[in-house]
Amino acid sequence: xxxxxxxxxxxxxxxxxxxxxxxxxxxxxxxxxxxxxxxxxxxxxxxxxxxxxxxxxxxxxxxxxxxxxxxxxxxxxxxxxxxxxxxxxxxxxxxxxxxxxxxxxxxxxxxxxxxxxxxxxxxxxxxxxxxxxxxxxxxxxxxxxxxxxxxxxxxxxxx
Amino acid sequence: xxxxxxxxxxxxxxxxxxxxxxxxxxxxxxxxxxxxxxxxxxxxxxxxxxxxxxxxxxxxxxxxxxxxxxxxxxxxxxxxxxxxxxxxxxxxxxxxxxxxxxxxxxxxxxxxxxxxxxxxxxxxxxxxxxxxxxxxxxxxxxxxxxxxxxxxxxxxxxx
Numbered sequence: 001x002x003x004x005x006x007x008x009x010x011x012x013x014x015x016x017x018x019x020x021x022x023x024x025x026x027x028x029x030x031x032x033x034x035x036x037x038x039x040x041x042x043x044x045x046x047x048x049x050x051x052x053x054x055x056x057x058x059x060x061x062x063x064x065x066x067x068x069x070x071x072x073x074x075x076x077x078x079x080x081x082x083x084x085x086x087x088x089x090x091x092x093x094x095x096x097x098x099x100x101x102x103x104x105x106x107x108x109x110x111x112x113x114x115x116x117x118x119x120x121x122x123x124x125x126x127x128x129x130x131x132x133x134x135x136x137x138x139x140x141x142x143x144x145x146x147x148x149x150x151x152x153x154x155x156x157x158x159x
Numbered sequence: 160x161x162x163x164x165x166x167x168x169x170x171x172x173x174x175x176x177x178x179x180x181x182x183x184x185x186x187x188x189x190x191x192x193x194x195x196x197x198x199x200x201x202x203x204x205x206x207x208x209x210x211x212x213x214x215x216x217x218x219x220x221x222x223x224x225x226x227x228x229x230x231x232x233x234x235x236x237x238x239x240x241x242x243x244x245x246x247x248x249x250x251x252x253x254x255x256x257x258x259x260x261x262x263x264x265x266x267x268x269x270x271x272x273x274x275x276x277x278x279x280x281x282x283x284x285x286x287x288x289x290x291x292x293x294x295x296x297x298x299x300x301x302x303x304x305x306x307x308x309x310x311x312x313x314x315x316x317x318x
Contacts, residue, residue, distance in 0.1 A: 032220040034227055057223050061191040061216050068193055090207055093257035
């Protein structure tokens with residue numbers, strides 16, 4: 001990822017796409033969210049979701065997976081340019097996570113992230129706190145998922 | 160779960176405990192959050208976490224797993240008492256998720272949920288909207304994880 005000093009409000013990044021299949025929906029649900037509408041097509045069809053639906057936590061975990069892959073691509077690009085690789089800091093949490101539309105088997109979400117807030121921290125001079133507005137849009141262009149994430153981002157070391 | 164009409168603000172429920180092991184921390188991280196401090200003891204020790212640390216999304220997924228198990232126990236208890244089994248509705252999302260302390264290999268979190276808000280919905284007379292304050296406390300009694308969840312809860316059908 002970039003140093004805190006290199007980030008600007010509004011910076012947007014496409015993280016990539018993830019397709020939810022019956023197999024990966026059920027595999028996640030068996031381990032972490034074994035509710036009938038996440039495990040069985042027929043139960044899904046009869047539910048408010050109207051089909052085999054991904055766990056909301058699976059939708060979030062897919063965002064994380066693509067985010068880490070995006071960090072890795074950026075680290076490789078920085079290394080190729082001879083720039084220092086920046087390791088991201090921990091996240092204190094997030095706000096306003098919304099599961100806006102069901103994500104059904106066969107749906108593909110494309111995830112995006114946009115810098116929405118940047119704050120320096122008096123108590124932790126080596127970190128800045130960045131907020132990101134994250135979205136997942138399905139193959140019909142409908143917003144299905146959003147949340148405001150936060151992360152500590154390393155500041156550029158003094159030269 | 161209970162019907163909306165049976166819930167009261169402050170109702171508290173212990174969901175159960177989950178122990179984060181090197182094996183389950185790494186298995187989750189490989190699939191969804193392959194950052195070094197979630198994959199490797201030495202990288203974890205050198206990080207701000209100070210040890211092999213569970214992905215925050217793993218900490219949340221363990222909450223979901225225990226919540227579903229708690230629903231199942233309650234459904235069985237209701238069935239045994241001859242009461243109707245209530246299937247929970249979808250969640251529109253949640254707020255203020257906080258990863259307060261690292262969760263390291265060997266830590267056990269005990270998760271609790273407490274009803275914090277109950278609202279009837281003019282537009283959806285068959286559902287109420289409940290909010291829950293969820294917490295995860297480690298084996299030293301320290302709060303490590305919290306968030307405010309929301310869920311649609313079925314209303315008791317008219318007799």
